Amino acid sequence: MLVITNEDLETFLEMPACIEALEAAYRDLGNRDAVDMPRQDAIVDNPRPGAVHAFKTMSGSWPAAGLAALRLNSDVVHWPEIEGSPRRVKIPVSQGDRYNGLVLLFSTETGELLAMFNDGVVQKTRVGGSSGVAAKYLAxxxxxxxxxxxxxxxxxxxxxxxxxxxxxxxxxxxxxxxxxxxxxxxxxxxxxxxxxxxxxxxxxxxxxxxxxxxxxxxxxxxxxxxxxxxxxxxxxxxxxxxxxxxxxxxxxxxxxxxxxxxxxxxxxxxxxxxxxxxxxxxxxxxxxxxxxxxxxxxxxxxxxxxxxxxxxxxxxxxNYKGMGLQFAAIGSIIYAEARTRQIGLTVDDRYFSQTVHP
Amino acid sequence: MLVITNEDLETFLEMPACIEALEAAYRDLGNRDAVDMPRQDAIVDNPRPGAVHAFKTMSGSWPAAGLAALRLNSDVVHWPEIEGSPRRVKIPVSQGDRYNGLVLLFSTETGELLAMFNDGVVQKTRVGGSSGVAAKYLAxxxxxxxxxxxxxxxxxxxxxxxxxxxxxxxxxxxxxxxxxxxxxxxxxxxxxxxxxxxxxxxxxxxxxxxxxxxxxxxxxxxxxxxxxxxxxxxxxxxxxxxxxxxxxxxxxxxxxxxxxxxxxxxxxxxxxxxxxxxxxxxxxxxxxxxxxxxxxxxxxxxxxxxxxxxxxxxxxxxNYKGMGLQFAAIGSIIYAEARTRQIGLTVDDRYFSQTVHP
Structure with a gap:
């Protein structure tokens, strides 16, 4: 299992390859050869006044690439008034003033957890990339x-x-x-x-x-x-x-x-x-x-x-709501490139699989 | 971030503590002091004839314990005919003939990924434990x-x-x-x-x-x-x-x-x-x-x-369908016990958090 950070991804993730993968994934989704599971949010109390813990998941499976992706965000959020209206702001309260967003990538052939990576850089790439796919057909x-x-x-x-x-x-x-x-x-x-x-x-x-x-x-x-x-x-x-x-x-x-x-x-x-x-x-x-x-x-x-x-x-x-499938598309590039370049932290696969049939 | 295996969990997970945690979580859910996000399944083709990749997620947030849990299964499934009727059977095709089921545990206070653990032993405990909670009120x-x-x-x-x-x-x-x-x-x-x-x-x-x-x-x-x-x-x-x-x-x-x-x-x-x-x-x-x-x-x-x-x-x-919240309840015991007993593989937290606001 490979753990890949934003800093790793940025060294090799290029927009043209992302747009190509996204376009193929959207086509498969349109033909019902891929699936997307809609976003779910859980909003609960947080000790900070006026703040909540917002837990968000979205998933998508893309068999052509042999991958399923789960994207999750675990954020502390509040709504300060900025320029007269409330704005959604994430508070970086994880150790070192950091945010929490992750993508988990699984094999649809074996089920295995292949990789985990930060969602930050990918988030920008998938929003930009899907705008690019749309512009290809609409501009x-x-x-x-x-x-x-x-x-x-x-x-x-x-x-x-x-x-x-x-x-x-x-x-x-x-x-x-x-x-x-x-x-x-x-x-x-x-x-x-x-x-x-x-x-x-x-x-x-x-x-x-x-x-x-x-x-x-x-x-x-x-x-x-x-x-x-x-x-x-x-x-x-x-x-x-x-x-x-x-x-x-x-x-x-x-x-x-x-x-x-x-x-x-x-x-x-x-x-x-x-x-x-x-x-x-x-x-x-x-x-x-x-x-x-x-x-x-x-x-x-x-x-x-x-x-x-x-x-x-x-x-x-x-380009309003995201889709988990977008992360499977871009994940296909990240996983292949990280393997080729031998980038990322490897953790023994056996920690994430099991002998019992749950 | 702590990675905890079935073999680790089994050494300390006891039913009475699980039932106590489950009962408290069900009570909070009934009072709308906790939330549960319903199960979602993605079913896509797998190279094995008659088999699919089934990706399943369920989540729950339990602020009283400061925890949110995501449980996921990434299975290769087929339906052989057993005793005259088709039965759902998972095929252990991950490296070493293993299955893939995981729980991710997050802090609702900071958002951080605290732990990941196999779902196998927990699956039995949460099914048994919720039957126990029900029997307490119904038997x-x-x-x-x-x-x-x-x-x-x-x-x-x-x-x-x-x-x-x-x-x-x-x-x-x-x-x-x-x-x-x-x-x-x-x-x-x-x-x-x-x-x-x-x-x-x-x-x-x-x-x-x-x-x-x-x-x-x-x-x-x-x-x-x-x-x-x-x-x-x-x-x-x-x-x-x-x-x-x-x-x-x-x-x-x-x-x-x-x-x-x-x-x-x-x-x-x-x-x-x-x-x-x-x-x-x-x-x-x-x-x-x-x-x-x-x-x-x-x-x-x-x-x-x-x-x-x-x-x-x-x-x-x-006791038909599972709930993600059950994994937050039992996860509260697992995380506390694993920390106390210094059990599990520790992976640097910074791999799973990020500086960018996605």
């Missing part, structure tokens, strides 16, 4: 200008994914802190060898963009209908970033999954958690829209639902 | 004779649990192979210091029994209505062991949980899996009976629903 073939709102961690996954699936010539990046967007522009100009320009507003980022991406942690819309124009492909890393007016304006909306998140909470919760009211679990505006009427990405990749049909269409990928 | 106070059908692994958990919650004077054990029931009787006579008698039929085991338990792997009923008499408490380790006629005859039926198991399968499954038709997932007879009309054990333990009300009542605990 114009000749898309060359990317407008990017946000210059943080998730933004790096998005720019890498879009640069993988389309021949970008220009990226315009806006984020609220000028120093951050400028540093981001400099880094990615070098990395991608194309012009990445820091701009002063989301309007400027969106102007003439073929693909418009929001990658922020905002609980309120960052993309409104006035930023969107015919032929554009729009996406985000959170549901809250895309306004209801945008969802109503687009010609072709595709969502990551219809599967509901089921939350189980102790007394007092969830009624008092803002998250349950307007955050990750329920969105009144989406409720009005009924997102389950839109096709899922797996159907588009499997060819059961058309992607973009004309140059003028406005398309949108609603 | 007659003066119950002294136990009738036991089965002398295998699960039977050991049941006899230990019943001997914990009631002052047994006599146990009569029947199983199809005489040598097995005789060896069982000898072992437990010594272990419990009471008469444990091997008998030649289930009728003989049931005669004059105050508590009647079936602990077999039979897919057809082992307890029929003719074995049951007024004042008796009846239970089993599988739903299939208790006939519909018994469920209809009892005065007070209590079930372990109403929560449904959700199964997700690749193409071809589940239609062809006997399990889905008449095994663990759906039982036409139970479907007719509608088991969700019976109260759950948590409500009885929390005092929201009465237990036994008179000496003449026939009571039944339907």
């Amino acid at each position: 114009r073939e000749d898309a060359s200008v990317l407008g990017l709102i946000g210059s943080g961690w998730q933004a790096t996954g998005q720019i890498e994914a879009m640069a993988t699936v389309r021949d970008l010539e220009l990226v315009k990046v806006f984020s609220t802190t000028a120093a951050n967007r400028e540093a981001f522009a400099e880094t990615y100009s070098k990395k991608l060898g194309i012009e990445v320009r820091a701009v002063a507003s989301s309007q400027e980022a969106a102007a003439d963009a073929d693909i418009l991406v929001s990658a922020t942690n905002s609980m309120t819309p960052t993309i409104s209908a006035d930023l969107v124009r015919p032929g554009m492909h729009v996406t985000s890393v959170r549901g809250s970033e895309i306004g209801l007016d945008v969802l109503q304006a687009v010609d072709r909306l595709v969502v990551n999954t219809h599967d509901p998140v089921s939350a189980h909470a102790t007394r007092g919760w969830p009624e008092e958690i803002p998250e349950f009211v307007n955050g990750d679990y329920a969105r009144p505006d989406i409720g009005v829209f009924d997102i389950t009427q839109a096709p899922e990405l797996k159907s588009v990749v499997a060819g059961q639902t058309p992607g973009r049909q004309s140059d003028d269409e406005i398309t949108c990928f609603h | 007659r106070e003066d119950a002294s004779v136990l009738g036991l059908i089965g002398s295998g692994w699960q039977a050991t958990g049941q006899i230990e649990a019943m001997a914990t919650v009631r002052d047994l004077e006599l146990v009569k054990v029947f199983s199809t192979t005489a040598a097995n029931r005789e060896a069982f009787a000898e072992t437990y006579s010594k272990k419990l210091g009471i008469e444990v008698r091997a008998v030649a039929s289930s009728q003989e085991a049931a005669a004059d029994a105050d508590i009647l338990v079936s602990a077999t792997n039979s897919m057809t009923p082992t307890i029929s209505a003719d074995l049951v008499r007024p004042g008796m408490h009846v239970t089993s380790v599988r739903g299939s062991e208790i006939g519909l006629d018994v469920l209809q005859a009892v005065d007070r039926l209590v079930v372990n949980t109403h929560d449904p198991v959700s199964a997700h399968a690749t193409r071809g499954w589940p239609e062809e899996i006997p399990e889905f038709v008449n095994g663990d997932y759906a039982r036409p007879d139970i479907g007719v009976f509608d088991i969700t009309q019976a109260p759950e054990l948590k409500s009885v333990v929390a005092g929201q629903t009465p237990g036994r009300q008179s000496d003449d009542e026939i009571t039944c605990f339907h």
